[in-house]
Amino acid sequence: MANPALQSCAAGSLIVADVPESLTAKTRSGQTIQLDRRQLSHAATITTTGWQVAGVGRDGIIIALMAALTESSLRMLANPTAYPESADFPNDGSGSDHDSLGLFQMRPAAGWGTVAELMDPKYQARAFFGGPTGPNAGSPRGLLDIAGWQQVDRGAAAQAVEVSAFPDRYANYEPVAETILDALTKSRKGGPDAAPPRIPESARIVFPLPEGAYTSTDSFGWRTDPYSGDRRFHAGSDLAAPLGTPILAVADGRVVFVGERGTYGGLIILEHTVGGQSVASYYAHLYESGMHVAVGDTVAAGQRIGDVGSAGKSTGPHLHLEIHPGGQDQPAVDALEWLAAHGAAGVDDAEISLTACTRERIP
Template identity: 60%
Template sequence: MRKLLLLLAVLVLLPGPVLVAVGAVVVTSATSRAVCGPIVAGVPDALTATTADGVSVHLDRVQLSHAATIIDVGARIDGVGRDGILVALMAALTESRLRMLANTGAYPSSARFPHDGNASDHDSLGLFQMRPAAGWGSVAELMDPQYQAKAFFGGPDGPNNRSPRGLLDVPGWRDLPKGTAAQAVEVSAFPDRYAAYEPVARAILTAITRPGADASAPTRDEPAATAPTSEQVVFPLPHGAGRRLSGFGYRFHPIHQTTRLHEGTDYAAPPGTPVLAVADGIVSFAGPYPGAGNMIVIDHHVDGQDIATAYFHLLDSSFLVADGDQVRAGQQIAGVGSTGDSTGPHLHLEVHPGGFTKPAIDPEPWLAGQAAEPLSEARPAACPVGGPS
């Protein structure tokens, strides 16, 4: 079961004159802003990953706790999403190796704040090596990991009022290579450093936000505890886009040539036709799955009941969501395809009360009972994407 965790401060003994390092604290509560991106599920004790140029990087729990703070802050800011979080992780890995760094040479007072070490790069401080003299904030503010993450992301609600500019203030940042986007915020004298850390950032995001020990398949026995309550259920294809092919029940399988239970309903549609989330929810799986081809599973809470919906045979490279993303009813999540055990382009929809590993029920009466409405077009994501241009 996915849970948002309170990451307790971790005390670590470091060599040198600065002795105390305090890990990040991620606090989520019922009054927090809605999570619109990857959800922190837990922080491992350690992680080792390799940069794009073959350098092995070992990260401890303190560093990964700071990564969790960046993820959690980014997930609560409209327009950041998974891509923006990756850019931020790449920047923090490059600038500080995800350590909260004081700078006693420039600011002796910085040693009074929780930190993981001492640095001496001009007057830079913290995870992103931000400079008070450049207008990023005061020493006290920049020694706060959450403040630094908010400043890096920027945007209309950022603490710096877009000067210096954060990621959301960079025109067209989503169209830039992620290393270039990081440099646009950091304005480093070494602009090519950031791209090397993209594989490490991706490994961190996978380790911290994916549920369970085996992220290659949906194995949980119940939906995510954070699945939002949905007040609306919609049809999984736009109005007039699908034609019913085959319903729920036992049938002769056209590929396996045996009689078996068909656990969903098939709707024929042209390749690339938008596939829509039937209700508000949390993506618990997005990837290849035996027989289903490319599959997405979404956990919901509908009419007082936990429900998982599964969408099979999706078009290659059509995924618009990833594990841990929050979606809203009617949002496009992928496109119709013919991957896996399929004889032609169609959507196979399954409904599983209690979670994906529980028995499926007939989707058609369930949709009808929820008064599912066909939409004329896909809705935007739960949180707007893309920064100002």
């Protein structure tokens, strides 16, 4: 059976290399720890998951590894005493800490998730990181839900998520977490802190849907939310189009995210260089079958990257487009105004190609 952590890495990870058969590391107190391939595969799952969540970065991944090392020794633990059904899921043994489960010893009773969810390593990693794309909407709090976590000691940040009765344990595993991350990323040129290769200046800017295939239905800015009726800020431009209408990359760039993300449904994020500035473009509400690129792909302006869907918080088939000058961590601007200001060209059906089978990956 294929290793699920390795499968997640194969889908275009920007960071994880091969998972070692074993690894020896020392804790801060000087204790020597031997980790096997299974434990390191769980570390790879945590790493690849964290790398794809905006705002986590290397520090956030190290904090998560520290927490999992402390709580479970990087093992997926069932808890047959509290939840007999947990033993039916793939696991690395049994734990007995109250009703805690899995890598981070999360408790269903505390709202972290169901037994089935918490016996999934990737779900546990997403729950630990939290934030806008986390499964628990900030309750319980994941790392990104804790204000100022970047400014405190890594052990204290891990404790803020885990809320342990023994808050000082996590710091002991910081050097082990760093050794693991270095081992998992050693083949990346320049090391784990190296920035991805700079994306060349885009040769042109295009509109993200074919000419004549769309209607602008909702604009950027404050609006009445169609679901809640509340007044909320809408960070994108909504372009209604029939299901399956090709979605095109607005500029030459690199794929940095492909997958489900909260109310976005299926989401693709591209990074570009336009006018010497980094720009991120978001394409939302795609179905899984309508996403035709993978993380790490390079794309050309006008290339078909997906199909219009209605997944997530959507009232009908449309593309929700966001443009973030400066990158993912910067605020969105009016996408239609940005496209107009950059002379976006229309593309007709004859120019559209689907090149997902001939991908060129950035090393």
